[in-house]
Amino acid sequence: MNARMAAFRERLGGFAFGGDYNPEQWDPAVWKEDVELMRRAGVNLVTVGVFAWASLEPSPGEFTFGWLDDVLDLLHAAGISVDLATPTTAPPVWLSHGHPDVLPVMEDGETFGFGNRLHFDPTSPRYRSHAVRIADRLASRYSQHPALAMWHISNEYGPTSYGPHAAAAFRVWLRRRYADLDALNDAWYTRFWGQRYTDWEQVAPPEVPRSWSNPARRLDFKRFISDALLECFIAERDAVRRYRDDIPILTNFMRFYRHADYWRWAPHEDAAALDIYPDPGRPGSHVSAALNFDLMRSLRGEPWVLMEQAASAVSQWKVNNVKRPGRMRLGSYQAIAHGADSVLFFQWRAGRGGHERFHSAMLPHSGPAARTFLEVAALGNELPLIAAVAGAPSSADVAVLFDWDAWWGLEVTHGLPRNDFDYTAIVESAYRPLFEAHYAVDLVSFGSDLSRYRILVVPNAYLVDDGFVAAVEEFAAAGGTVVVSFFSGVVDVNNQVRQPAYPGAFRRLIGAYIDEYWPAREGETFEVEFADGTTAIADWWQESLHPETATVLGTYTTGDLAGRPALIRNDHGSGCVVYIGTRLEPAALRDTLLSAVRAAGAAPVVEGAPPYVEAARRDRYLFLLNHSDARAATVTVPGPGRDLLTGAAVTDAVDLPPLGVAVVELS
Structure with a gap:
C-alpha cells in the first residue's frame, strides 16, 4: 500500500x-x-x-x-x-x-x-x-x-x-521504439500501397484520411x-x-x-x-x-x-x-x-x-x-x-480484460470485416452478467498477473501481444478457465494478421481455427442450439469455426452456417477455454458466462439477491446497495455482523428499502 x-x-x-x-x-x-x-x-x-x-x-x-x-x-x-x-x-x-x-x-x-x-x-x-x-x-x-x-x-x-511539434516528437518516439527505419517499415507494413519511408523526416502524424490510411501508423x-x-x-x-x-x-x-x-x-x-x-x-x-x-x-x-x-x-x-x-x-x-x-x-x-x-x-x-x-x-x-x-482492500476471483491496445486496434485503425465495433460496450456486455450475479471483478491488461484469478474473460481482444498470449496459455494450463469472445487474437502489436489461420494467437488455446469471418447483414439473426437442447438468438457476427481438439457447445440451426459450431470448449492443460464465435442475445451470454464462472469455482459476494441489488466487499466490510427506486429487497448475508450506518446488529439477512444502503462489518 x-x-x-x-x-x-x-x-x-x-x-x-x-x-x-x-x-x-x-x-x-x-x-x-x-x-x-x-x-x-x-x-x-x-x-x-x-x-x-x-x-x-x-x-x-x-x-x-x-x-x-x-x-x-x-x-x-x-x-x-x-x-x-x-x-x-x-x-x-x-x-x-x-x-x-x-x-x-x-x-x-x-x-x-x-x-x-x-x-x-x-x-x-x-x-x-x-x-x-x-x-x-x-x-x-x-x-x-x-x-x-x-x-x-x-x-x-x-x-x-x-x-509540427507533434510531428517532431512522434519521430523521436518512433526512433526509441524501432531504432531504425527498416524496423519501422516492417512494423508498419509499408510495402503495401508503396508507403515505404527512406528518411525519418518523411514520417508525420496521420492526417485526416481522405479514403483510408495505414492502420499501424494510426495505432x-x-x-x-x-x-x-x-x-x-x-x-x-x-x-x-x-x-x-x-x-x-x-x-x-x-x-x-x-x-x-x-x-x-x-x-x-x-x-x-x-x-x-x-x-x-x-x-x-x-x-x-x-x-x-x-x-x-x-x-x-x-x-x-x-x-x-x-x-x-x-x-x-x-x-x-x-x-x-x-x-x-x-x-x-x-x-x-x-x-x-x-x-x-x-x-x-x-x-x-x-x-x-x-x-x-x-x-x-x-x-x-x-x-x-x-x-x-x-x-x-x-x-x-x-x-x-477507508484503506480496506478488495479481492476478486474473476478477471475481465480491458486494454487500451486492444481498444485502439479494434476502433481506430479501420479496414476490419466490420468497422462499427464499440469496445467499451462489448466489455460492459460481458461485465454486466457478472455484476448482476454479484461476482467481484477485477480488470486486467496485457501485462497483468493472472495467477490470482479462477477465470479470465477476454472480450473481443482483436489485437493481443505475445506476452499476453503466453500468460493466458499458462493460466489455462495451470487450471484456470478462460472465456474468449469472437474476433480475438487476430493481429499482433503491429496490427498485422497472425499466421497461419484465424485466430492466430489463440488457435491452440481454443482448439479450433476459423477460415472466414461473417459479419451479419442488417437485421440478420441466427438461431443457436445448445447441447442441452435449449436455443438462443444471435446476430451481428458469425465465424466459420473448425474444431481441432475442441468440443461443440452450441450449433447454428439457421442461416448459411447452419450445422456449424457457434460455441466450443477446449481443454488446455488442467484448465479449459470456452470460445464464443457469435454475438449471443444477452440472456444466452449471461448463462454461458455464469456457467463458466460457477464451473471455475468462483463464489459470488452474496447468494440469491435480485439483480437490482449490488453487493461488494472490501475486506470484512460488505456493501449492499439497492438500485431500485420502487422495490425493497431482503438479502441473505454470509455471516453475522453490524450495519455501520445504523448500528443495528445483523444476523442472517438485511432488509434494504428502495435506494437503500447497508455497510455490514462482518464478524
Whole structure:
C-alpha cells in the first residue's frame, strides 16, 4: 500500500469528502461563508486552483499569490485540507496569443483556439516549460503550507495535436521504439500501397484520411499521444516533488477515455483517480459506473480516489436530468464499495457564468436550503460512521480484460470485416452478467498477473501481444478457465494478421481455427442450439469455426452456417477455454458466462439477491446497495455482523428499502 496515501487517509481520519473549490471566481467576501458551509456539510478536503493560471500569473512572470495565501490560510484555520492543483489545463490567453505555437493543431489541420479548455499542444516545448515553471513556483511557495494534503497535477489530460511539434516528437518516439527505419517499415507494413519511408523526416502524424490510411501508423500515434501526455504529467510531478516527498501526487482520469492508456499512467501516480458522471436519465448507468470503478481499483490493485462526480445534474448532454432524491448518496456509496477512499464533487459552489453555469454543485445557486445541499451535508456527516473502511482492500476471483491496445486496434485503425465495433460496450456486455450475479471483478491488461484469478474473460481482444498470449496459455494450463469472445487474437502489436489461420494467437488455446469471418447483414439473426437442447438468438457476427481438439457447445440451426459450431470448449492443460464465435442475445451470454464462472469455482459476494441489488466487499466490510427506486429487497448475508450506518446488529439477512444502503462489518 502506498505510504503517502496511507498518511493522507490518517490525516483525514477516514474518507475524503468535498470537491473542487474555485475561490478566484468569487469576491473574497464570499469565502468566509463558503468555509462555514463546508464545515456544516462535513467537508474535509477541497481541490483548489485547477483553472487558476490566469489568476496566479496574469502576465508572463508576474505572480500574484496573495489571494491563494488567504484562501489556504482560511481553509486551514477551519480544519479543511487542500488538494492543490497545478493550473496547467487552462493556459492564460497571454501564452496562446503571444505564442500561437502552444495551441494544438487538429487532425484536419485547423488550429484549436483559445476560449475553450485543453487549448494546449502537449508536445510544445514552450507549453511544457511554462507549465513546469508555474508548477515549480506553486510548490516552492506552498509545499510546507499546513493545509496541503495532496497535489493535483493539471486536470483531465486529453488534447491531441497533429502539428509540427507533434510531428517532431512522434519521430523521436518512433526512433526509441524501432531504432531504425527498416524496423519501422516492417512494423508498419509499408510495402503495401508503396508507403515505404527512406528518411525519418518523411514520417508525420496521420492526417485526416481522405479514403483510408495505414492502420499501424494510426495505432502507434495513439500510443505516442498517451505517452506524450504522460510526459507532461511526469514533468510537473517531478517539479513538485523536489520540494517535498511525503505528499501524494496524482491527476484525474476520465470515464472510458480513449486517448490515454491508464495502465501505463497509474504506476507514475500515488493513486488512480476518476472523474465520472453517470447519466441519471439512462437506466442501468450504474453498471457502467461500477465497471469504471473496478477499473480504477484494478489499475494499481489498491484503493483509489473519486475526484469528481455531480451532486445532481450536469450540463453537457442534450437533456441533463437531475439525480432524484437518494441517488447521489447511493452512487457515492457505490464508488466506496468498489474501492474509493473519497467522495469528491465538481464543484463546491455553482458558478454564475461560463459553460458549466447550470452544472450542479454541492452548494447550488439556491443556497444552503436547497435539497441538493441538504443531501450533500447529510452524506458528509454520515461518512465518518464508516471511517474504518477507508484503506480496506478488495479481492476478486474473476478477471475481465480491458486494454487500451486492444481498444485502439479494434476502433481506430479501420479496414476490419466490420468497422462499427464499440469496445467499451462489448466489455460492459460481458461485465454486466457478472455484476448482476454479484461476482467481484477485477480488470486486467496485457501485462497483468493472472495467477490470482479462477477465470479470465477476454472480450473481443482483436489485437493481443505475445506476452499476453503466453500468460493466458499458462493460466489455462495451470487450471484456470478462460472465456474468449469472437474476433480475438487476430493481429499482433503491429496490427498485422497472425499466421497461419484465424485466430492466430489463440488457435491452440481454443482448439479450433476459423477460415472466414461473417459479419451479419442488417437485421440478420441466427438461431443457436445448445447441447442441452435449449436455443438462443444471435446476430451481428458469425465465424466459420473448425474444431481441432475442441468440443461443440452450441450449433447454428439457421442461416448459411447452419450445422456449424457457434460455441466450443477446449481443454488446455488442467484448465479449459470456452470460445464464443457469435454475438449471443444477452440472456444466452449471461448463462454461458455464469456457467463458466460457477464451473471455475468462483463464489459470488452474496447468494440469491435480485439483480437490482449490488453487493461488494472490501475486506470484512460488505456493501449492499439497492438500485431500485420502487422495490425493497431482503438479502441473505454470509455471516453475522453490524450495519455501520445504523448500528443495528445483523444476523442472517438485511432488509434494504428502495435506494437503500447497508455497510455490514462482518464478524
